[in-house]
Amino acid sequence: MSGDDFTAFVAHSGPRLLRYAVLLCGDRGEAEDLLQETLIRVYPRWHRLREQQPEAYVRRALTNRAVSRWRSPWHRRRVDGVPERPVPGDELGRADDRQVLLAALRSLPDRMRAVVVLRYWLGCTEQEAAAELGCSVGSVKSQASRGLARLRATVGTATAQEAGR
Amino acid sequence: MRDDDVRALLDRAAGPGDLPPDLAGTVVTAARARRRRRVAVAAVAAVLAVAGGVTAALRPGGAPAPGPASVLAPADQELLEAGVGSPVPAERIVAAGRAGDESIVALDRPPGEGRSGKVAEVWVSRGGRPYELLRDHLVYDGGCLTGDAVCAEVAPTGLGMYLVRKRDGRVFVLAQAPAGRTVAVDGRPAGPAPHGVVVPVEAADPWEVQVHVVLPDGRRYRLPPQPGIVLGG
Structure with a gap:
């Protein structure tokens, strides 16, 4: 098993996978845990995976693991209020801005969030998203449409609050 | 908000992707x-x-009291657990079989999720790779076709389940029936299938596949087609 190969893979694909996990979880800390857990499970099979498409494989494993977590009785969805919109323009402002967006994402139900991320961030087709999440195309269509509407409303409210200040 | 706007929004939300050290x-x-x-x-x-x-x-x-053994071969069980991400007790395996170049397993969903009827999830594995989730909600034992008196009579003891796997132009049926009963797919006997049996079928429309369960006394009932039983992809 080549540890160097794996290290190079993590360095190269890790940031993309982490960003995917952040969107999937709606939380940076949870996403780091999810990615680490997934990589720990993938590593023993690395010698076989590296010849295939390891990034796609790990992304799929991340999705599966996230879905399993959501089903776990220990999982309690955290729905925070959307924080107030920060003053934009500086680095701190951008970081806070991300928190607003992540909170808006977190306000979506888990599966709806995953559908929105797969469809609009990864650019999956409805069929691909359905295969990734193990649900029907019809379910993807309805969740994507409702998710987008809810995201638009949540982010729009935060923006209106900012404008009214 | 257009698709590009949503993508940009999500891209901002995803942040920089700085990995934890080492x-x-x-x-x-x-x-x-x-x-x-x-x-x-x-x-x-x-x-x-x-x-x-x-x-x-x-x-x-x-003699040691035998615990339920998995119907899967040890290597297959390992691949299933690698995909699921946790141990899979034998009781959860409703049906399993090999359809062409892939292995299919229907797992009973863990209890405690409020619902009527039983629900399975379907996992598939190809080429010795860990199982992947193909369908996460497949109702079975959920009811009988209207007027099927035999089905209504035996429903309390469990009915069985089936799904239709369509891939690369081929169609397979994975069917399961309680012990002591046999299965017939499109009128052809497929034998007992307490842990599932896979039958290749010629079907222009997979929804037309009919699966019957035959009781020891020769009476039969039809397993109702449930939403989502036809699995492509």
Whole structure:
């Protein structure tokens, strides 16, 4: 098993996978845990995976693991209020801005969030998203449409609050 | 909000993607420790099994009470657990079989999720890779077709389930029926299938496939087609 190969893979694909996990979880800390857990499970099979498409494989494993977590009785969805919109323009402002967006994402139900991320961030087709999440195309269509509407409303409210200040 | 706007919004929300320091090193160390723990647990289990076997053999007329064994081969069980991400007890496996170049397993969904009827999830594996979730909600034992008196009569004892797998132009049926009954797919007997049986079918429309369960006394009932039983992809 080549540890160097794996290290190079993590360095190269890790940031993309982490960003995917952040969107999937709606939380940076949870996403780091999810990615680490997934990589720990993938590593023993690395010698076989590296010849295939390891990034796609790990992304799929991340999705599966996230879905399993959501089903776990220990999982309690955290729905925070959307924080107030920060003053934009500086680095701190951008970081806070991300928190607003992540909170808006977190306000979506888990599966709806995953559908929105797969469809609009990864650019999956409805069929691909359905295969990734193990649900029907019809379910993807309805969740994507409702998710987008809810995201638009949540982010729009935060923006209106900012404008009214 | 257009699709591009949503993408840009999500891109901002995803942040910079800075990895925790030495993530790869942490993963390698943790994976090796995990492997050592698993080997140790397997060794202890093997020792206990041998000890249990010896004890049973020494006890006159005694034999260890057999726990339910998985219907999957050990290698397949390992691939399933790798995909699911946790141990899969034998009781959860509703049906399993091999359809062409892939293995299909229907797993009972864990209890505690409020619902009527039983719900399975379907996992598939190809080419020795870990199983992947193909469908996460497949209702079975959920009811009978209108007017099927035999089905209504035996429903309390469980009906069985089936799904239709359509892939690369081929169609397979994975069917399961309670012990003591046999299965017939499109009128052709497929034998007993307490843990599932796979039958290739010629069907222009997979929804037209009919699966019947035959009771020991020869009466039969039809398994109702449930939403989502036709699995493509």
